[in-house]
Amino acid sequence: MIRFEKVTKRYQDGTTAIKSINLEIREGEFFVIIGPSGCGKTTLLKMMNRLIELTDGTIFVFNKKIRDYNIHELRWNMGYVLQQIALFPHMSIEENIAIVPELKKWNNEKIRQRTDELLEMVGLPPEKYRGRKPKELSGGEQQRVGVIRALASDPGIVLMDEPFSALDPISREKLQDDILELQRKIHKTIVFVTHDMQEAIKLGDRICIMKGGEIVQVGTPKELIESPVNEFVREFVGMQSVRGKENIRLENIIDQLMTSQSPSSPSVTIPASSSLREALILLTEHEQLLVEKEGQIIGSITRQTALQFMADGLQERGDGNG
Structure with missing residues (x-):
């Protein structure tokens, strides 16, 4: 191109x-x-x-x-x-x-x-x-x-x-x-x-x-x-920035957010191009989300895995400032 x-x-x-x-x-x-x-x-x-x-x-x-x-x-x-x-x-x-x-x-x-x-x-x-x-x-x-x-x-x-x-x-x-x-x-x-x-x-x-x-x-x-x-x-x-993590697309961090928990029913789907922030908003109302890309489910995330990912970001920031 x-x-x-x-x-x-x-x-x-x-x-x-x-x-x-x-x-x-x-x-x-x-x-x-x-x-x-x-x-x-x-x-x-x-x-x-x-x-x-x-x-x-x-x-x-x-x-x-x-x-x-x-x-x-x-x-x-x-x-x-x-x-x-x-x-x-x-x-x-x-x-x-x-x-x-x-x-x-x-x-x-x-x-x-x-x-x-x-x-x-x-x-x-x-x-x-x-x-x-x-x-x-x-x-x-x-x-x-x-x-x-x-x-x-x-x-x-x-x-x-x-x-x-x-x-x-x-x-x-x-x-x-x-x-x-x-x-x-x-x-x-x-x-x-x-x-x-x-x-x-x-x-x-x-x-x-x-x-x-x-x-x-x-x-x-x-x-x-x-x-x-x-x-x-x-x-x-600057991955010490937690807000930076909120803006990352789900498809770029899905491996770190994956859960082994069986999908809840009814399942709620979110596009892989959505940001972690958008997922966190949905997760205030739903326990689990299925992540979809081009018609295929590529993974699922829970409130716990998303919050853990954010907590890891805070830990990184604390370690970096120490």
């Missing part, structure tokens, strides 16, 4: 922002790039749609070199969501969403259908929001529009540069949940830059940790948690 081969970005002042990176992002995955400030994560993202030109090496998209694309064609197939929402204030929500479809010469009926479909997807009733101006929306609502505007022309790839970092914690968590739910429906290739490890663990199918313009480790949340390649990754993942 997206492939970096020995890609370097060097600026005229001699600064090397990206150092001979090799990386492959798979079709349909939610791929998160994270690292400390100045590590090169945003530069890496912006090279994908040529907002920043690479110095050496090659980037392929759909097995074609990005320099061989017409730049408009390349960007039309990559939705782009920024931290600064950047909706046009003088245009209605519908007009904001329609920008790229209009450039692609979609007819008005198709644009209206697509706008309504996307607004419905993120819980903004079209009849209520279609004609509003951005200033009439909350920050969270504006960012929802920013996300669906990037999806309007049905691009194969969506690039997201710290899109939720300016929001308050409640709005941010709601949008994280929304984007996960949206991804379950649309199965896009999403490349998401963040500085928040808890967000990365919650959202990412795989996470790329960067430092000093280089990739330190790429892996699933489970792989980074259980098998960090060095002390930097171990500390950056």
Whole structure:
């Protein structure tokens, strides 16, 4: 889908922002790039749609070199969501969403259908929001529009540069949940830059940790948690944080939550992509949950195993501070 081969970005002042990176992002995955400030994560993202030109090496998209694309064609197939929402204030929500479809010469009926479909997807009733101006929306609502505007022309790839970092914690968590739910429906290739490890663990199918313009480790949340390649990754993942554990998807920790107890009846099922926090909420009402992935039950958890997992996190934090 997206492939970096020995890609370097060097600026005229001699600064090397990206150092001979090799990386492959798979079709349909939610791929998160994270690292400390100045590590090169945003530069890496912006090279994908040529907002920043690479110095050496090659980037392929759909097995074609990005320099061989017409730049408009390349960007039309990559939705782009920024931290600064950047909706046009003088245009209605519908007009904001329609920008790229209009450039692609979609007819008005198709644009209206697509706008309504996307607004419905993120819980903004079209009849209520279609004609509003951005200033009439909350920050969270504006960012929802920013996300669906990037999806309007049905691009194969969506690039997201710290899109939720300016929001308050409640709005941010709601949008994280929304984007996960949206991804379950649309199965896009999403490349998401963040500085928040808890967000990365919650959202990412795989996470790329960067430092000093280089990739330190790429892996699933489970792989980074259980098998960090060095002390930097171990500390950056920060499993001493109990709240971080709450955001981990069940599929990444199911082995540690499994119970030998026979399923209770009637059985309550929860998707494997749900967070531990969501499971804990359900477990306030049910003694046991069956964890389902792609129509198959992959395990079961109880209130006791979930609380024990959280308690182990507290013990780790205490040991780490000792």
